[in-house]
Amino acid sequence: MAMEAAAAGAGGLEVVVFPWLAFGHMIPFLELSKRLAARGHTVSFVSTPRNLARPPVRPPASGSTSDLSPDKVGLLKKAMDGLAGPLAAFLAAAQGGIRHVPDFPASQAALSVFLGPRWANAAHPRMEPEHFAETPRWIPFPSTTFFLRHEAQWVTDAFRTNASGVSDMDRWWQVLERSRLTIHRSFFLERIIHRSCEELEPRMFGLLSDLFRKPAVPAGILLPGAPGDLEEDHRQSSSGSIVRPQVLRWLDDQLPNSVIFVALGSEAPLTPENAHELALGLELAGVHFLWALRKPAGTSNDDELLLPAGxxxxxxxxxxxxxxxxPQVEALAHCATGTFLTHCGWGSTIESLSSGIPLVMLPFVVDQPLIARAMVERGIGVEVARDENDGSFDRDGVAVAVRRVMVEEHGKVLATNAKKLQGVLVDQGRQEHYIDEVEA
Incomplete structure (x- = not known):
């Protein structure tokens, strides 16, 4: 385990941040850490050496979920449990005592509401996929917070013991329940902090506070850097000047709002068949596209090609x-990008909404279907049609969804709605107010 600390002035908070070993978690945790450190607080960011290394190192071990196939993630959880001793020693040795150890889910607040606390699940047991294909009884208002039958298997599995020896739900409940205790009289968990805001998830934070019986606080969208401020991530030439990535130079040559940017995250369970249908759907749609294609973790070089021949x-x-x-944030913000075809990971969705572009949505697991359903309800995107039984999709469904957003009249309505929400989300005053609430 390695630690990095951002030290600041005396009298501020002392915060330890220990994210789950997935980049979709580590990046927003780091952004929250930077915002707090900039306000004069001391923040310790805790992770593995591989994840903290800049530039990344390539040891034989795995340091995050992006290094593993989905069936191996339970083993990573078991390995992370092994950090309990070193983390406890670090906290005990911290000078002045750590006064805040916030629980900071990087997912939307609606997922926490859907999963619910232990007491609510005991009152309303859910064990089979069909139990998750409806809004939980503890949500008292109309909501899209439910899974379709073919999406519900992952949440059913979350209630079952995995390779770590603990179910994901029991792990989550223990974090919340044990946080009620003061440890060594020096630190305690006061609240649940989510990477979200009231404008994105109205009514969810009040309900979340009631369900978990502790304050649920939005931290804002925590967007990592504005386009134009990300040059430190670009490679430098031998003369020291910044080299603009080739994909951005390709976008420079395209007409405004003419390109669909396609990116399904670093861990989407994309099969060769999925990739073929997606590719052929883009071809049928007849639109310009930029596709950031990542080969699934755990696959070998001689696996079947992910793209159709020719x-x-x-x-x-x-x-x-x-x-x-x-560079996804910059690609989304580019004037040539008019639509985003996304898996609806929370981070990617926030980045897209901050750029004010509508969505074509192809969700796979965890909170992605809930996010996609919420974006449809808000009139910001369209889902690719899926088979109700197995969740499969085909090229025709991809082409129909892409053309509906990029070519048909309905797309103009979606784009207008996306621009309206963008105006709210990029309001710096609003976002700083959320950090004020986290500090309080």
Whole structure:
């Protein structure tokens, strides 16, 4: 385990941040840490050496979920449990005592509400997929917070013991329940902090506070840097000047709002069949596209190709497939990008909404279907049609959804709604107010 501390002036808070070992968690945790440190607080960011290394190192061990196939993540949880002793020693040795150890889920607040506290699940037991295909009884208002039958298996599995020896739900409940205790009389958990805001999830924070019987506080969207401020992530030439990534230079040559940016995150369970149907759907839609394609973790180099034969040649005049790094925030904010085809991870959704572009949505697991359903309800995006039984999709469904957002009249309504929400989310005063509430 490695620690980094951002020390600041005397009299501030002393905060320890220990995120789950997934980049979708570590990045917003780091952003929260930076915001608090900038306000004069001392923040210790705790993770593994591999995750803290800049530039990243490549030891034989795995340091995050992006290094593993989904079936191995339970083992990573078991390994993370092994950090309990070193973390406790670090907290005990911290000078002055750590007064705040916030619980900071990087997911939307609606997921925590849907999962619910232990007492609510005891009162309303849910064990089978069909139990999760309806809004929980403890949500007292109309809500899209439910899973379709084909989406519900992952949450059913969360209630079952995994390779770590503990179920994900019991792990989550223990974090919340044990946080009620004061440890060594020096630190305690006061609140649940979510990377979200009232504008994105109205009514959820009051309900979350009631359910878990402790304050639920929105921290704002915590967007990592504004476009134009991310040059430190670009490679430098031998002369020391910044080299603009090739994908952004390709976007520079496209017409405004003419490109759909396609990115399904670093851990989407994308099969070769999925990738083929997605590719052929983009081809059928006839639109310009930039596709950030990442090969699934745990696959070998001789696996079946993820793209159909001849696809890149047939679409080279209007599309680019990039298997390397793509600066997503900047790609989304580029004037040529008019739509985002996304898996609806919470971080990617926030980045897209902050750029004011509508969504074509292809959710897979965890909170992604809940986020997609909420964006449809707000009139910001369209989901790709899926088979009700197994969740599969085909090229025709992809093409229909893409054209509905990018070509048909309905897309203009979606774009207008996305721009309206953008105006609220990028209001710096509002976002700073949320950090004020976290400090309080």
């Amino acid at each position: 696809f890149e040649e047939r679409t080279r005049h209007r599309g680019v497939v990039c298997t390397g790094w793509v």
